[in-house]
Amino acid sequence: MSASSMKSIKNRIKSISSTMQITKAMELVATSKMRKASERIQKSKPYFNILRETLEDIARDNKDFSSVYTRDRKGKTCHIVIAGDRGLAGGYNSNLFKFIKVNKEDIILPIGKKVSEYFEGADIYTNAYSRAEHIKISDCHAMGNALAKSYEKGEFTRLVISYTSYVNALTQEPKTVSMLPVKIAANEGNSENHRLIIYEPDAETAFANIIPHYLSGMIYGAVSESVASELSARRNAMEAATDNASEMINKLSLEYNRARQASITRELTEIVAGAENLKQRN
Amino acid sequence: MSTFHLQIVTPDGLLFDGQAEKIIVRTIEGDVCILSGHLEYMSPVATGEAKITLEDGKVRLAACSGGLISVRKDITRLVADTFEWAENIDVHRAKKAKEAAEVQLKDKADFEYKLAELKLKRALVRIQVGESLK
Secondary structure, eight states, X not given: OOHHHHHXXXXXXXXXXXXXXXHHHHHHHHHXXXXXXXXXXXXXXXXXXXXXXXXXXXXXXXXXXXOTTXXXXXXXXXXXXXXOSSOOBXXXXXXXXXXXXXXXXXXXXXXXXHHHHHTTTSEESOOTTOOGGGOOHHHHHHHHHHXXXXXXXXXXXXXXXXXXXXXXXXXEEEEEXXXXXXXXXXXXXXXXXXXXXXXXXXXXXHHHXXXXXXXXHHHHHHHHHHHHHHHHHHHHHHHHHHHXXXXXXXXXXXXXXXXXXXXXXXXXXXXXXXXXXXXXXX | OOOEEEEEEETTEEEEEEEEEEEEEEXXXXXXXXXXXXXXXXXXXXXXEEEEEETTSOEEEEEEEEEXXXXXXXXXXXXXXXXXXXXXXXXXXXXXXXXXXXXXXXXXXXXXXXXXXXXXHHHHHHHHHHHTTO
């Protein structure tokens, strides 16, 4: 091996270690953001659960209850899809896109830049929320209100949401959940479940008033989970990349040392041979 | 006075969990006051001021918007979209939000009009509650 191959190995080591620095930094950033994101999931859960419970109570306690939000109707589906703004997160975006089933005539509400790009040309509900990272609770309320109105008008008659649910730091699962119409398990005939609650102004109005909050709570929860999933997917991907880089550096340094030794040996042989030559001439 | 268990929940987490003597909130039908021993009750909550009397008799004010109040035998829960104690309100920011909403109201139509209107309402309540401390 020549000096030039030693030089090229050295250059590769250098470039790999600078890549490794980047992946390491991204890993650390994702890890620190992770903690906040998983806290947000925990915090937002009770809000949604109580709203859900209340809706169930209303539907169950009122025998003659009927609402547009619980009836099945024929029509289009609106599909909220939540994914990331950026790549470099392993299979986070592509897993979700592979998983979801979208019909041609479905209306899409993309959350995340990658989703907007993926569904270019589809029937888009609004593109106002194409940056998943910046979604705040107020955005979710705006969405919840708008979606409830459109649903009532019949612009679509089913509402589903697809996101990546955060199981734990190592597992994230793509998921599709139905939001509207609200499916409520039938009363099991247990009379103890039947309570007298005063609803103001009346059960139907109360129900219809809670729906937008319920939707926004659900969207907020899904966004929070997706963000946490994205961060942990990125953390895992970057961790693997860092490991690969350090393995490559090890291999290359071994190769470099071998090349260096080989060139020293060769030089030695040349010197010895030269000295022998001189001796023989004398 | 006897007290009841009150929880205040928003998407940002559990903001209050403890005993209270009295809570006054604005529902979509008007202000209601809940005392201990109230019948089971549920109503959607509008944007407005909330007044809570704690077990030691101290009164706390807050700006509250959206959600519902639900009274059960063992627990009363206020589930709000936003809920800010008066001392945490940034009046300066609320004033800015009010101005921004007023500008939006001038040139937006329909749906966005409604949103701007809601924003304006929230800002006004915040300013009112925030300044009531001074």
